Amino acid sequence: MKLTSILAATTALTMAAGAASAVDLTLVSWGGAYQKSQLKAYAEPYMAMHPDVNIIWDESSAEAVAKLRAMHEAGNLTWDLVDVDAADSFRLCDEGLALEYEPNDLLAPAPDGTSAADDFGAQIVNACYIPQIVYSTTFGYRTDMVGDTPPSNICDVFDLEKYPGKRSLEKRPINNMEWALLCDGVAKDDIYSVLATDEGQQQALAKLGTIKDQVIWWSAGADTPQLLADGEVVMGSTYNGRLFSAIVEQNQPIGMLWDAQVFSFDGWVIPADLPEDRLALVKDFLFFATDTQRLADQAKYISYGPARASSAPLVGKLDGTDIDMAPYMPTDPANAQNVFYYNFEFWADYRDDIDAKFQAWLAG
Amino acid sequence: MSDMTDTGPMRAADGTPLKKSLARALRRQKLRALALIAPLLIFVLVTFVVPIGDMLFRSVENQIVSDTLPNTIQRLAGWNPDSGEIPDEAVFAALAVDFQAAAEEKNHTKLGTRLNYENPGMSSLFRKTGRGADDIGKNFQKTFTGFDKAWGKGEAWAALLGSDKWLAATEGWTKDAGPEPKFSARDEAEFALPLTTGVYRSFARVARADGKKAAADTKPWPVLFNALAEDISSASPEAIAAIGGPSADLLKSAAQGLSSAEPISYKDTFVAIDKGWADLGTWQTIQAYAGDYTPGYFLNAVDLEKGTDGIKKRPDQQRIYLMLFWRTIWMSMLITGCCLLLGYPVAWILANLRASTANVLMILVLLPFWTSLLVRTSAWKVLLQQQGVINDVLVWLGLVDDANRLVLINNQFGTIVAMTHILLPFMILPLYSVMKTIPPAYLRAAKSLGATNWTAFWRVYFPQSVPGIGAGAILCYILAIGYYITPELVGGTQGVFISNRIAFHISSSLNWGLAAALGAILLGAVLLLYYVYDKIVGIDNVKLG
Numbered sequence: 004m005k006l007t008s009i010l011a012a013t014t015a016l017t018m019a020a021g022a023a024s025a026v027d028l029t030l031v032s033w034g035g036a037y038q039k040s041q042l043k044a045y046a047e048p049y050m051a052m053h054p055d056v057n058i059i060w061d062e063s064s065a066e067a068v069a070k071l072r073a074m075h076e077a078g079n080l081t082w083d084l085v086d087v088d089a090a091d092s093f094r095l096c097d098e099g100l101a102l103e104y105e106p107n108d109l110l111a112p113a114p115d116g117t118s119a120a121d122d123f124g125a126q127i128v129n130a131c132y133i134p135q136i137v138y139s140t141t142f143g144y145r146t147d148m149v150g151d152t153p154p155s156n157i158c159d160v161f162d163l164e165k166y167p168g169k170r171s172l173e174k175r176p177i178n179n180m181e182w183a184l185l186c187d188g189v190a191k192d193d194i195y196s197v198l199a200t201d202e203g204q205q206q207a208l209a210k211l212g213t214i215k216d217q218v219i220w221w222s223a224g225a226d227t228p229q230l231l232a233d234g235e236v237v238m239g240s241t242y243n244g245r246l247f248s249a250i251v252e253q254n255q256p257i258g259m260l261w262d263a264q265v266f267s268f269d270g271w272v273i274p275a276d277l278p279e280d281r282l283a284l285v286k287d288f289l290f291f292a293t294d295t296q297r298l299a300d301q302a303k304y305i306s307y308g309p310a311r312a313s314s315a316p317l318v319g320k321l322d323g324t325d326i327d328m329a330p331y332m333p334t335d336p337a338n339a340q341n342v343f344y345y346n347f348e349f350w351a352d353y354r355d356d357i358d359a360k361f362q363a364w365l366a367g
Numbered sequence: 368m369s370d371m372t373d374t375g376p377m378r379a380a381d382g383t384p385l386k387k388s389l390a391r392a393l394r395r396q397k398l399r400a401l402a403l404i405a406p407l408l409i410f411v412l413v414t415f416v417v418p419i420g421d422m423l424f425r426s427v428e429n430q431i432v433s434d435t436l437p438n439t440i441q442r443l444a445g446w447n448p449d450s451g452e453i454p455d456e457a458v459f460a461a462l463a464v465d466f467q468a469a470a471e472e473k474n475h476t477k478l479g480t481r482l483n484y485e486n487p488g489m490s491s492l493f494r495k496t497g498r499g500a501d502d503i504g505k506n507f508q509k510t511f512t513g514f515d516k517a518w519g520k521g522e523a524w525a526a527l528l529g530s531d532k533w534l535a536a537t538e539g540w541t542k543d544a545g546p547e548p549k550f551s552a553r554d555e556a557e558f559a560l561p562l563t564t565g566v567y568r569s570f571a572r573v574a575r576a577d578g579k580k581a582a583a584d585t586k587p588w589p590v591l592f593n594a595l596a597e598d599i600s601s602a603s604p605e606a607i608a609a610i611g612g613p614s615a616d617l618l619k620s621a622a623q624g625l626s627s628a629e630p631i632s633y634k635d636t637f638v639a640i641d642k643g644w645a646d647l648g649t650w651q652t653i654q655a656y657a658g659d660y661t662p663g664y665f666l667n668a669v670d671l672e673k674g675t676d677g678i679k680k681r682p683d684q685q686r687i688y689l690m691l692f693w694r695t696i697w698m699s700m701l702i703t704g705c706c707l708l709l710g711y712p713v714a715w716i717l718a719n720l721r722a723s724t725a726n727v728l729m730i731l732v733l734l735p736f737w738t739s740l741l742v743r744t745s746a747w748k749v750l751l752q753q754q755g756v757i758n759d760v761l762v763w764l765g766l767v768d769d770a771n772r773l774v775l776i777n778n779q780f781g782t783i784v785a786m787t788h789i790l791l792p793f794m795i796l797p798l799y800s801v802m803k804t805i806p807p808a809y810l811r812a813a814k815s816l817g818a819t820n821w822t823a824f825w826r827v828y829f830p831q832s833v834p835g836i837g838a839g840a841i842l843c844y845i846l847a848i849g850y851y852i853t854p855e856l857v858g859g860t861q862g863v864f865i866s867n868r869i870a871f872h873i874s875s876s877l878n879w880g881l882a883a884a885l886g887a888i889l890l891g892a893v894l895l896l897y898y899v900y901d902k903i904v905g906i907d908n909v910k911l912g
Contacts, residue, residue, distance in 0.1 A: 069874040094877065097476035097494060169753075174860075199488075205684070219777055220860060234754045348491050355876050356487035362868070363687040365860040 171239030504589030777859030801835030
């Protein structure tokens with residue numbers, strides 16, 4: 004009798020010790036609805052499968068490159084897996100801060116047997132990048148402030164006569180310069196070669212100059228939906244997921260403009276020089292979190308398209324509602340008729356130079 | 368009197384001269400005092416001075432170029448950037464070796480990022496070349512292994528380039544025995560095969576850091592073959608014959624084999640990978656930034672740039688920093704002035720009310736202190752925006768036309784209003800504590816002697832409150848000059864400060880060198896203003912209470 008109770012107590016203690024030695028997995032993401040979609044679609048199911056793994060979130064993706072560089076220099080790496088946009092992944096990969104990986108070794112194949120490398124396809128934009136979602140930077144407009152003809156063309160942004168009122172644009176040259184050239188008569192295929200020249204940059208700035216005093220410049224993704232909701236601006240650029248929540252979840256009188264929206268990706272990078280045991284855990288998590296079903300699940304919570312081709316047919320309705328996600332997806336054929344593809348290589352080269360000119364132009 | 372001259376200097380009880388004994392006692396006291404503050408001093412040094420110094424040092428540091436392309440830089444020294452011709456074959460040969468060696472450790476893209484700050488396009492040039500340059504070495508590898516299979520193994524290379532001492536020490540080494548002995552080169556090999564030895568040194572270092580296999584058991588990098596071919600073609604046969612050791616014969620036969628091989632053009636190979644290498648600007652940039660230290664970041668921070676013909680102003684469309692420095696200084700002064708204008712009467716009321724009432728009002732002053740900076744700033748957004756509270760009220764009162772609502776935010780006005788509000792407590796608190804110490808009797812005395820209200824205030828009260836103004840103004844000004852969150856949120860394009868650019872370069876563009884240079888200038892400007900302030904007002908006249 005006594006013996007059994009001692010045994011039971013010992014077992015309980017051992018289990019408690021086991022729980023106490025749970026391993027931490029630190030994921031870095033963007034916070035907000037996007038991080039919540041990751042939590043619901045892969046982090047929570049993974050923790051349910053592995054009770055000894057404790058997932059910790061760090062909402063530092065916006066400064067991930069700088070912080071990772073600082074951690075690397077200090078030799079104190081506290082992150083295990085970092086969510087960054089594709090442009091930042093180039094810089095991390097260039098600086099040797101992100102691990103290069105082999106898609107077919109690390110990632111699960113599609114259910115039909117297609118290899119991971121083929122399933123993700125060109126969305127693996129560099130050797131370090133593990134894409135999760137595709138998103139678009141596009142324009143939202145106030146349906147009650149644009150009259151009977153809502154904007155349908157990207158150049159309506161530059162048309163102050165047809166759509167008077169303020170616009171919000173991101174306070175950086177990326178995307179704005181491309182749109183400006185596009186609406187100044189430059190052919191879509193020539194945009195980046197024009198933008199590489201000084202004259203092309205001046206041309207883009209001159210076009211932006213025509214609406215400069217009607218622009219509110221934003222730096223956080225939440226700004227434009229807020230400005231639209233307040234009626235401060237008649238239209239503004241932001242990520243399509245942000246507009247989706249303003250329209251569907253907050254019932255704001257906002258419409259979406261699907262023309263020349265800039266198509267880009269968001270995904271994971273593994274920090275370089277992770278210790279072996281942590282790397283093994285990260286790989287295990289990644290294999291699960293990037294498989295076909297998990298990426299499709301994520302689209303139940305946010306209107307970003309899954310990065311795998313095999314996930315697309317599985318996309319359904321907004322979690323707990325009857326709202327079809329497809330019309331809000333950047334990957335939906337109706338929305339993707341005139342897509343503008345972000346040129347990562349170009350911006351990796353010209354980002355600093357054009358930004359210096361853009362900022363001087365803004366301040367001038 | 369005569370006694371004094373007889374006994375010489377005064378002495379302490381134990382006979383040592385009094386002066387000396389006193390000095391010793393004082394020194395001991397000082398040391399004890401120093402020991403007491405030592406923990407704090409060390410803490411401040413380690414956590415504050417050293418990191419800041421390290422960060423500021425980045426504003427001139429530039430070793431990355433000569434570390435990554437050592438041989439290229441050396442050979443490039445003789446090239447004239449104004450000649451209108453790109454460098455000759457010898458430089459390209461060194462570049463091939465340097466580049467592949469850098470690519471093995473993924474350093475080439477780091478250098479590309481660094482040089483891209485000076486010349487856009489370098490980043491992709493380096494990234495692309497890193498992918499292509501590997502083939503050069505692989506071709507040489509084929510040639511060498513064609514001569515003898517032994518070249519494909521690490522052993523031959525270790526025997527060729529390592530000193531006898533190192534070879535003996537590393538013989539039989541396994542990873543369980545701790546770190547591998549550090550590589551040392553064979554003297555004759557280093558003399559005759561400088562490029563190869565240099566590359567092998569990095570190779571041995573990487574193998575050692577990896578710690579799994581001995582350098583002699585590690586597969587040689589393709590670049591080693593390239594470097595060796597290059598060395599053999601430029602070394603004299605005697606120098607090569609002088610190299611001893613187990614691989615001597617292997618080397619001789621390879622040298623013989625190579626003499627009949629067709630030479631390759633490195634220049635053409637590189638230009639074929641990316642035509643950026645045929646661009647004069649690429650080489651001018653590399654040469655201009657070849658030094659270990661560079662004034663480039665500081666020049667950039669004051670809107671200058673280094674061209675081939677000396678220092679010149681940047682083009683108009685790129686000048687921004689001087690204007691931002693100036694704006695930061697004058698707007699901070701204006702904000703400090705606003706704080707003083709608003710804060711002085713408040714502090715006066717607080718200091719002259721009954722203690723119980725003053726305490727309640729003091730909470731109102733302190734309350735914003737306890738509210739998050741972001742919340743306060745966002746509250747100003749709600750108030751000031753065009754569809755915001757203030758504009759709504761003005762329209763409702765009929766003072767402003769609905770179509771022409773006032774623009775109160777996303778401009779300098781927004782920054783000034785929000786920052787004045789945030790910094791107000793820093794002005795009120797020192798003013799209040801100084802005013803508390805001014806006896807009200809002085810004002811009454813002045814009035815009873817016939818002074819008007821104004822004279823009594825201006826001649827009697829105000830001069831006594833100056834130390835509080837000094838303290839409040841310094842606090843507000845120094846805080847204002849370094850602010851960036853508030854200007855970023857409410858400043859639009861015209862109301863942002865230099866700190867916004869510093870933050871941008873730290874966290875977004877990753878140009879830490881430029882950020883450090885801007886920060887150093889800002890720090891210098893603050894210290895200079897502090898010095899001027901000390902000369903005019905006197906720092907002794909500053910009181911916090």
